[in-house]
Amino acid sequence: MNTAAKLGAYGLGLAVVFGGALGLGNAVGAVTPAPAATSSHSAHAEPVATTAPAAIDTPGGLQVSENGYTLTPLTGAIKPGEPTDFRFGVTGPGGRPVTDYEVAHDKKLHLIVVSRDLGDFQHVHPELGADGVWSVKLTLPEAGAYRMFADFKPTGGEALTLGADVLVAGDYAPKALPPAGRTATVDGYTVELEGELVPGRSSRLALAVSKDGKPVTDLQLYLGAYGHLVALRGADLAYLHVHPDGEPGDGKTQAGPGIVFYAEAPSTGSYRLFLDFQHEDKVRTAAFTVNVGTAPAVAAETTSEPTPTKSSSQDEHGDHSH
Numbered sequence: 001m002n003t004a005a006k007l008g009a010y011g012l013g014l015a016v017v018f019g020g021a022l023g024l025g026n027a028v029g030a031v032t033p034a035p036a037a038t039s040s041h042s043a044h045a046e047p048v049a050t051t052a053p054a055a056i057d058t059p060g061g062l063q064v065s066e067n068g069y070t071l072t073p074l075t076g077a078i079k080p081g082e083p084t085d086f087r088f089g090v091t092g093p094g095g096r097p098v099t100d101y102e103v104a105h106d107k108k109l110h111l112i113v114v115s116r117d118l119g120d121f122q123h124v125h126p127e128l129g130a131d132g133v134w135s136v137k138l139t140l141p142e143a144g145a146y147r148m149f150a151d152f153k154p155t156g157g158e159a160l161t162l163g164a165d166v167l168v169a170g171d172y173a174p175k176a177l178p179p180a181g182r183t184a185t186v187d188g189y190t191v192e193l194e195g196e197l198v199p200g201r202s203s204r205l206a207l208a209v210s211k212d213g214k215p216v217t218d219l220q221l222y223l224g225a226y227g228h229l230v231a232l233r234g235a236d237l238a239y240l241h242v243h244p245d246g247e248p249g250d251g252k253t254q255a256g257p258g259i260v261f262y263a264e265a266p267s268t269g270s271y272r273l274f275l276d277f278q279h280e281d282k283v284r285t286a287a288f289t290v291n292v293g294t295a296p297a298v299a300a301e302t303t304s305e306p307t308p309t310k311s312s313s314q315d316e317h318g319d320h321s322h
């Protein structure tokens with residue numbers, strides 16, 4: 001079987017397994033090899049006019065510097081559980097501090113800080129000083145490693161998510177990722193997840209919010225939307241590209257119970273999804289673990305006994321500084 005035929009068969013397989021709403025055309029397009037990978041030494045892929053979806057770039061959040069923009073943490077030692085004046089800057093091409101940003105989802109910059117084991121999640125909005133230094137009061141609850149993600153679009157530049165590690169001194173006891181599941185609870189709310197993450201492709205995720213068994217249909221706007229979804233890959237905290245389906249005021253986007261997103265999982269693996277939503281004047285975060293793809297055969301053979309589960313360590317944080 002030649003390569004094209006193999007790819008074709010693969011495409012067909014994908015269409016059968018995942019094809020539902022996407023259709024065969026899409027599925028085949030997704031595996032059409034991009035002509036970029038040639039023997040040429042040039043790192044510059046020519047812009048290619050093609051109907052095939054572009055290959056997924058390196059996910060965000062894994063680099064402290066990208067496209068000439070560099071994230072510079074400025075905070076010194078951080079103690080667990082103590083409020084910190086968390087500060088950082090972004091420099092642009094030429095090394096100058098970036099002071100002009102475009103507003104996206106109501107803010108010039110979104111800062112996500114998660115513990116490395118994904119047990120703690122915070123989504124906050126720092127203040128920008130005239131000198132280009134961002135600052136926000138932040139409490140990192142426990143010792144260990146954290147990743148900060150700065151999600152922003154410099155004026156005149158591309159949207160970026162830069163990532164940097166943040167360390168908190170002390171004894172560190174990492175927790176396992178909570179087991180995969182389609183239901184998360186937070187503050188008396190239940191959120192159900194529908195849809196699958198598909199490696200290498202954008203796919204639809206629908207989240208439905210209910211309280212006391214009743215669908216919530218009066219979600220409040222938070223940062224211009226009824227929900228915000230952050231998705232991170234467990235093994236390296238790659239920050240997935242997520243965009244909402246529709247927007248409030250377009251005549252079809254409802255204030256719940258359903259909130260729909262399109263998300264791109266760059267590979268198989270375990271992911272943690274964090275949904276921020278606002279109801280009754282409070283922002284809450286529901287979190288899910290999602291496994292994408294199948295576990296290696298070796299692992300499957302050795303897991304005849306149930307994995308020890310820490311019962312719902314879904315310690316969600318509603319603390320959002322706005």
Ligand SMILES: [Cu+2]
Nearest residue numbers: 107110111124
């Ligand atoms: Cu934000």
